[in-house]
Each structure stands twice: as structure tokens, then as C-alpha cells.
Amino acid sequence: MSALDETLPEGVQDALDAVAALDAGLIGGLSRLGGPARAQVEGLPSLFAGTPLAPALERAAPGFAKGTPTDDDVAALAAARASLLGAVHDALVAQACAALGLEAPADPVLGAPVALSDEDEAPLRNARHWLLELASAGLSQVSPDAVAPFASTLETLAERPALQRAAVMLTGFFDELAEALPLASRDDAPVPRWPDLWMQSVIAAGPRLAVEEAPFEGALLPLGVELRHHDHAIAAVVHGALDGALVRATFTGWKVDALLGDEALRVLPAPALEAMTSDVALAVKGVRRGADLLVTEVKAGAKHDPYTLGALPFTCAAPADRHPVQIAIPVVLPECRVSAGRVEPLGVRLADERVSPLYAAKKGQLEEADAMIGLLRWDDGWALQPLDAKIGKDRWSLDAAVTAAKKASKTTDTLSVLTERAGKLLRS
């Protein structure tokens, strides 16, 4: 293992510059493109000439020229932006693998497009239309009145099992817009964050290729648990090793803001709480899709020491999910030192902004870590998101919150108060 290079791989800056020009258009509004944004959008068909995206971008050109793009036109733009960032992702992963002494990751095997029912297509069509409205008006110009009515579509999306990914994405984007709009100044729009959220929402609301899957059964050696959450959803991602390769199991639950601290973990679908450990080997059963495990059964086995796991190969994300934000390579540092906010020997920043507040970390504690397991991430530079750490004789992990969540009853006080109030409202 050698320290990560902060020099951008070749071509990455050019791709990021092209994305930035598109973002100016998304922020200011696709209905009134001007300056470098217009030049970038008009140049997309030639930039992508000879690629599978070229025909869609050529069909979209007249719509952008007139300032009246359609759903399909902005979907082509989102795909072009995503493909530029996908190339950035691939170059960065290659850079990381070289430093970590890993082989370049294999691609997952893709299947046919996921088939959806008419009932599933209807809310997705609404979503695509809403996203078109946002981009035409400009993400910095959207009025709260253009956002509020979309809430009812979100409710439909969240209730449909086939649309969970789209529902989680669009709800997170909606929540963020709902709180921030109207902006005091157009410079207040977070860039590239909002263009990213818009783009990924368009992709989530569009057709998707399935990743080939197969039933599996095996011994999972967990490395640590990552939490990701927004106002209405929380996911626990258990990273670990299965048959000598890196895998992850994700459990996502819907939540509300009144569920605080470890109460929020209780909304995760079973057997999430049994799988959320770093030092017990797990006998797991379910479905495997590339590096993703969909775990339905877990049985705790013997103690294991995640700090003994060396560098392991992993499978790359599906093409539609390749974005620098998705780089999350588990790294075990049996010995480490944090100085001036950088984790040695990796030489990268400690990404404490990515640590969920549900980890009961005392301030400054992680700076004293002697050993760490983390996810190597890239967010305008390399960083390590801690999952587990040894600090002197202490262990820093999510275990305490998981234990508390297991002990509590499934129907929490918070939930029963809310349900009782709902009953009164419905009868009044």
C-alpha cells in the first residue's frame, strides 16, 4: 500500500470542466441557456460522436436550441453528464487500485431492462415531468410552488416496492429543495450537489438495466457498517468479505424526523440489526448481484478480527451508478496515525463529515486512533470515511447504537404517540 496521489488522473479535469459548464445551464435554466453553458450543451452531440449516446443527443439538440426541451431531451443531457462523471469514477478507481495494490475491478454482468407495470410507470412519468420543469426553470430559480405539489407523487413512489430507489432519491432531493427554496441569491444553489441530485433523480426515474443475480449462501466476514440517511430514509450498509472478495449488504428503511438516535435504526428491514457488526462472522443467505448482497437470513458465528483482512478484490458498480460519490473502497489499516486531519499511511483526509451523527463519537477521539477500517472516498480529493477504529483500549464503532436498538421494543413510544394522534385525526 502506498499513499494516494492527489494529482488528478489524465483527462479528469477536462471532464469535470465539461460537467461544470453543463451545471451552469442546469442552475440558470435550460429554457434560457447562454454563454459557455449553451456552447457546452450545443457541443454535446459532437463530444459524444460515435458513442451510443450520440443519436439521443442529436435528437435533443433542436429542443435545447429553442429553449423547450422535452423529458427525453433532458434525459439525454443527464445521461451525458453521468457518463462524463462515470469516466471520472473509472479513472479515480484505477488510481486508487494502483495505490492499494489491487487489480482493476471487474464489471458486473448486466441483464435485460427491469420491466415495470403501468402502475409503476405512472408516478415515474410524473417524476420525469417534474424534473424537466425544474431544469427548464433552473435549479436556482425554482419557486416553492413548483415543488410542493410533487409531494403526492413521492407518497405513491414510496409505497411501490419496485420503485424504492427512485423514491429514496427523489424524496431526498425534494426535502432539500423544500427546505432551501426560495434561494436568497442564485449563488446559494449548491453546485455540483444540486445538479448531481437532479441528474441521479432523472436516472432513477428512467429505465434501468438489471444486474445479473443468483441465490447465494456463505460466510460473510464484516468489516464495518456505514450509515447513510436523509430526512425520510436511512440505510445501513454492511461492508465485508465473502469468498475472498469485497461485498456489501444494504438495508434501507423509511423514517420520520421524530425517530431520534438509535430509534431510527429500528425502521431498518430485518435482519439488518443482526448483520450490523464488525467482529462476528455471519452465516448469510439471500441473493447476490455483483458486489451487492440482498440478505434475508443471518446467523451469528464465531468472533472474527476485521483488522486481519488484507486488500481484497471488488466488483465495479453498474454503469448507471458510476459517479465519484459512489467510490467507497474498504481499506483496513492495522496501524494508523491521524495528524493534522490526515490519515497515515494513506495520506488522505479524515472524512469526518461523512460520519453519521448516530455514531457516538466524542470530538477529537478519532484523531487518536491507532488502527482504523474505513471507506476510501473521493469528494474533490481523496478521503477516508471511518467505519471502525481502535483508540487505545477503546473501540469506536456503531455497536452501542445497534445494541440499544435491539433491546428496545419495535413499537417505540414515539411511534405509538404518532399512531394515537393519527387515529384521533381520522375520526374527527
Add this chain to the structure above:
Amino acid sequence: MGRSVIAGRRELPKKRNLKKVPFVELAPGRLQGVVSSGSDAKRVYVSFVDAGSTDFYCSTNNNRPCGGLRGAPCKHIQAMIDNAVAQYGGARVAKHLGIAEAADARAIRSGIRGAQNKQPASEVFSRFLAYLRYVELDGTREPMPELSWFVTG
């Protein structure tokens, strides 16, 4: 790119009085919520304050106006603001309402200078029901790369 794609970490929501204010939300362009009646356990009020204008209204769920509204925010609106501040922190609530430099519930309450503006309660009510439905939804074991953009909330 030059800038992070991760939103700055903010404090987690804190405990509000759930019995008093079972629902409160930083909705697009307004702060809205459901407030229990102080006198009748069977009754709830639907309250809101619009962002910017700080116009406000309070009524029962079936649109009977709140008797406490006399051109100024009633105690239900005050309770909603107090609990929104408990839940989200004063800065987030003040920013959402566009009340400059207010940091606590008292400053936010005195920053409300808008007019009484009658609006139907049904929209807020249906948001509350949707809020309750969220905790009954099943969730999923599908991969969820979409949440990579969201690290706090």
C-alpha cells in the same frame, strides 16, 4: 468541480413535544404542523406560517377557524414554532421563514408580522397522514447507491 458534493453536516433533529405537536414540517415555502388542542384531547389544529410574507393561519382539521386567531398568531402557532425550533434548531427555522437574524423561538415569534391568511387545512392534514405512513412502509434490501449523496438527516 472544485467543490464537495456532500451537504455540510448538520445537527440531528432533537426531541420535540410529540403529544403537543405530533407533526411539524419545513414544507416548500412554509412552516406547517399539527397541534393538539389544550382543552379537548379529541381535537387538533392545523397551523402554518408562510415563508417570506410570514402570513399565518390556524384552523381545525375540518376548516373551522381557530378562536385564538385575532389578527395575531394563536397559541397553536406559537407551540408549532417552539417545537419546530426544538426539533430543527432556531437557525434552520428562521432561515426557512426568511426571518433575518432570529436565532431562538422568541425572536422568530416576534418576527412574524404577516397577516391572517385563510388556507385549507386539508393539504397539511394529508402531509401528516403521509408522515405517519412513512413509518409503516416496509423498506428494502435492494442496493441503494442513491443514498451515497446523503450522510445526515
